[in-house]
Amino acid sequence: MVSGSRFERLLREGQFVVCGEMGPPQGADKNAIVRKCAYFKDVVDAVNLTDNQTAIVRMSSLGSSVFAIEGGIEPIMQLTCRDRNRLAQQSEILSAYAFGVRNVLCLTGDYQSFGNHPGAKGAFDIDSTQLIHAVSEMNAGRFMSGDEVKPPPKMFIGGAANPFAEPLEMRVLNLEKKIAAGAHFIQTQPVFDIPRFEKWMELVRKEGLDKEVFIIAGVMPVRGAKALTYMRESVPGMSIQDEYITRLQNVAEPKKENAQEEGVKICVELIRHLKDVPGVAGVHIMPVMWESITPRIVEEAGLLPRPEPKPLEVPAVQPEEAPK
Amino acid sequence: MSKFTEGIAKFSEKQKWFHWCCHIGENIIKKPVFKCQDCGQCVLSYNGFTCPMRCPKQLRNGPCGGTRHDGHCEVYPERLCIWWLIHKRSKRLGWQRKLKKYHIPVDRRFENTSAWINMFAGRILPLSFKGEPDDKEAPNKL
Numbered sequence: 387m388v389s390g391s392r393f394e395r396l397l398r399e400g401q402f403v404v405c406g407e408m409g410p411p412q413g414a415d416k417n418a419i420v421r422k423c424a425y426f427k428d429v430v431d432a433v434n435l436t437d438n439q440t441a442i443v444r445m446s447s448l449g450s451s452v453f454a455i456e457g458g459i460e461p462i463m464q465l466t467c468r469d470r471n472r473l474a475q476q477s478e479i480l481s482a483y484a485f486g487v488r489n490v491l492c493l494t495g496d497y498q499s500f501g502n503h504p505g506a507k508g509a510f511d512i513d514s515t516q517l518i519h520a521v522s523e524m525n526a527g528r529f530m531s532g533d534e535v536k537p538p539p540k541m542f543i544g545g546a547a548n549p550f551a552e553p554l555e556m557r558v559l560n561l562e563k564k565i566a567a568g569a570h571f572i573q574t575q576p577v578f579d580i581p582r583f584e585k586w587m588e589l590v591r592k593e594g595l596d597k598e599v600f601i602i603a604g605v606m607p608v609r610g611a612k613a614l615t616y617m618r619e620s621v622p623g624m625s626i627q628d629e630y631i632t633r634l635q636n637v638a639e640p641k642k643e644n645a646q647e648e649g650v651k652i653c654v655e656l657i658r659h660l661k662d663v664p665g666v667a668g669v670h671i672m673p674v675m676w677e678s679i680t681p682r683i684v685e686e687a688g689l690l691p692r693p694e695p696k697p698l699e700v701p702a703v704q705p706e707e708a709p710k
Numbered sequence: 711m712s713k714f715t716e717g718i719a720k721f722s723e724k725q726k727w728f729h730w731c732c733h734i735g736e737n738i739i740k741k742p743v744f745k746c747q748d749c750g751q752c753v754l755s756y757n758g759f760t761c762p763m764r765c766p767k768q769l770r771n772g773p774c775g776g777t778r779h780d781g782h783c784e785v786y787p788e789r790l791c792i793w794w795l796i797h798k799r800s801k802r803l804g805w806q807r808k809l810k811k812y813h814i815p816v817d818r819r820f821e822n823t824s825a826w827i828n829m830f831a832g833r834i835l836p837l838s839f840k841g842e843p844d845d846k847e848a849p850n851k852l
Contacts (some may be wrong), residue, residue: 435785467767468767472815494767494769494774494775495767495786497766497767497776497785499785508767509767510767510768510769511815511816511818512815512816513768513770513771513772514769514771515771515772515812516770516771516813516814516815519812520815530815546775547775548775551773551775551776551778551779552777552778552779552781552794553777553781553794553797553798555797555806556772556773556793556794556797556809559806559809559810560771560773562773562810563771563772563812565747565811566810566812567812575775588755622776622777622778622784623775623776623777623778623784625779666770685749
């Protein structure tokens with residue numbers, strides 16, 4: 387046990403976990419997050435709070451994570467290498483732990499030219515593997531400089547993997563490197579290509595990596611064929627099978643409502659399928675601007691009610707003695 | 711490193727002009743051949759003689775998730791993904807296993823210095839012509 391977070395305990399007990407995803411608001415409104423928390427409470431085990439996703443400025447992941455805790459859900463703070471250098475990243479980890487955030491997902495981050503500040507300078511001081519290593523070292527009580535962290539944070543560290551981008555061999559090797567650097571769980575890009583995902587999982591199992599890390603497969607509910615076609619053409623590193631696009635295109639009238647129904651159906655089917663893939667420890671549902679659909683998907687996939695982990699025997703962090 | 715190379719490193723520390731000459735000589739070769747970005751801590755021999763600092767995100771430990779299906783970069787679609795090239799060239803050399811080596815963060819103090827002198831002085835990783843990764847850690851000290 388590293389952090390003792392609810393999310394970590396469930397994974398270590400061998401439960402099939404469900405993660406949600408929430409985009410922080412593009413404004414200074416706390417209630418936007420607290421309101422959305424209602425969709426996730428008792429429905430998912432943890433929620434990812436994105437860090438300026440697609441390089442568009444939003445409330446910070448740390449700030450929204452704190453509000454998520456207030457809203458009664460467990461956050462997974464995302465931390466990218468695009469916006470911060472190594473000093474800011476380490477200080478963010480310290481603040482996050484002090485605020486009660488126990489899970490962190492280390493990412494490289496989308497390139498700034500895709501967002502709403504295309505002229506910005508990306509930091510890219512260290513890469514995601516090095517960030518995972520840095521957080522892991524902080525857990526052990528050392529900053530990147532070698533100085534002591536007193537007291538050290540205890541973070542449950544995550545990394546990302548994209549099984550769909552080329553070259554496939556490199557994707558497994560990259561995963562191996564992230565595990566060696568100290569990753570505890572891995573979240574993947576949304577799956578719309580089951581054969582490719584299974585091929586990747588097979589290589590992962592062959593290397594025995596599924597025993598060393600919890601692999602959480604991503605799924606994305608979509609509202610129509612347009613979203614999938616857009617992703618296939620404009621989001622590099624995605625693989626989408628034609629089957630899903632034709633299914634969404636060939637729905638009966640009224641198109642909009644039926645396409646939404648079909649989108650939910652596809653998502654539920656994918657979750658059911660991924661649950662049976664050996665080595666998959668959970669699913670990560672990432673609706674884009676459609677968080678309200680999460681409860682329905684989790685229910686239809688038969689993943690409710692969510693299990694409760696066994697209580698911790700020893701508190702994860704020993705309370706410090708009060709000064710006399 | 712041998713006594714001779716250590717001697718060169720020591721000499722270059724005393725004689726700045728010698729360090730400049732080495733740096734210029736290195737740039738003349740590395741800039742046109744490898745599109746060297748002058749990070750001063752060369753890992754060419756670990757990555758199939760392809761410079762990972764050419765990646766727009768300067769990733770030194772593997773590709774991001776944005777490699778296109780034809781092997782092109784997500785940021786500059788007209789360029790090849792540098793990690794796609796590294797993988798291809800390492801495979802041709804039989805060095806894929808060496809890609810498992812973890813590379814420590816770039817020390818920005820080495821930027822615009824001669825990687826050859828840094829290597830002779832034992833500040834950065836030595837050249838590697840083996841197919842297997844070794845456990846040698848970069849000394850990373852100035």
